[in-house]
Amino acid sequence: MSNIEIRTIDVVQYIQPLREGGSMPAIVMADDGFQYVLKFRGAGHGKKMLVSELIGGELARAMGLKVPELVFMNLEDTFSKTEPDEEIQDLLKFSEGLNLGLHFLSGAITYDPLVSIADSMSASKVVLLDSMISNIDRTAKNTNLLNWHRELWLIDQGASFYFHHNWETWKSHLDRTFPLVKDHVLLERAEHLEEAVKEIKQVITIDKITEIVNTIPEEWLTDESEPLNASEMRAAYIQFLTTRLSKIDILAKEAEDAK
Structure with a gap:
């Protein structure tokens, strides 16, 4: 029995891309009412990047380091159909299904x-x-x-x-x-x-x-x-x-x- 509980939630709103990241993650709203930074399975290194993020994040947490809550996030096909930006549209289309989110730390500053x-x-x-x-x-x-x-x-x-x-x-x-x-x-x-x-x-x-x-x-x-x-x-x-x-x-x- 695992002690690690990772919630699965649904994306309900695409808010804005974070273009400083190479894989162009985005701030999204989930059905639990909170904002998350969504890492896309359809980005550059795709699912491998999500695996690295998940293992690395949970190892860090186990070591007592501070990591935002990690969640699995379902993304439906409706988002790509309503997105006007072609680059983002493609990213959303290739990322339908299960992605990874990090709880958005509002007001945090880059180290x-x-x-x-x-x-x-x-x-x-x-x-x-x-x-x-x-x-x-x-x-x-x-x-x-x-x-x-x-x-x-x-x-x-x-x-x-x-x-x-x-x-x-x-x-x-x-x-x-x-x-x-x-x-x-x-x-x-x-x-x-x-x-x-x-x-x-x-x-x-x-x-x-x-x-x-x-x-x-x-x-x-x-x-x-x-x-x-x-x-x-x-x-x-x-x-x-x-x-x-x-x-x-x-x-x-x-x-x-x-x-």
């Missing part, structure tokens, strides 16, 4: 490494999380972090697990570390890597990893053009993450050396 708030323990955990999930997109150029109510929030893990863009070679990533940690926006503030490792080992177990991976909707893993089926993909994500967990001391040392 700026020069002035924003990030306590050292949170920074250390984010650095280790991103080393574990091979997230290449948390740099000064694009932090994918927010400050909201004077706290640090993670909003985008979509560029993680880049091995899944080529399932033929995914096993070659098992032996790798994460040299790109040298570009991490929070590296300078990550002064508690050793303590963070201890905390992560306590909460991120093989059972927790399995539980998170099992929340991925089957339809996001089903693709006839891929060499692996859905259950083989789940097993691959679990194996990758448990291997990373077993190397977390090495990943912490790599981060420390990069500082």
Whole structure:
């Protein structure tokens, strides 16, 4: 029985696109009366990006980091039919079905490494999380972090697990570390890597990893053009993450050396 409950809700209104994101997410209203940032299955890296977002977000939450609530969002075909912008119309059309939403943090500001708030323990955990999930997109150029109510929030893990863009070679990533940690926006503030490792080992177990991976909707893993089926993909994500967990001391040392 999973302790992770992810609600499924319906999109009732498309409000506006967020054009600063490469995959052009949008602010939408759901049938529960709240606004969400909708990540589309029909965008650039499609369903793989949603999988990365879901696993990365729930791992972060399990580590005690702040992540907006993640929800599954149903998008009906009516939105593409009434949208005048052709680019958005296509995105909506290719995204019918189940997408991923993040609760919209109204009034949040983009993290700026020069002035924003990030306590050292949170920074250390984010650095280790991103080393574990091979997230290449948390740099000064694009932090994918927010400050909201004077706290640090993670909003985008979509560029993680880049091995899944080529399932033929995914096993070659098992032996790798994460040299790109040298570009991490929070590296300078990550002064508690050793303590963070201890905390992560306590909460991120093989059972927790399995539980998170099992929340991925089957339809996001089903693709006839891929060499692996859905259950083989789940097993691959679990194996990758448990291997990373077993190397977390090495990943912490790599981060420390990069500082």
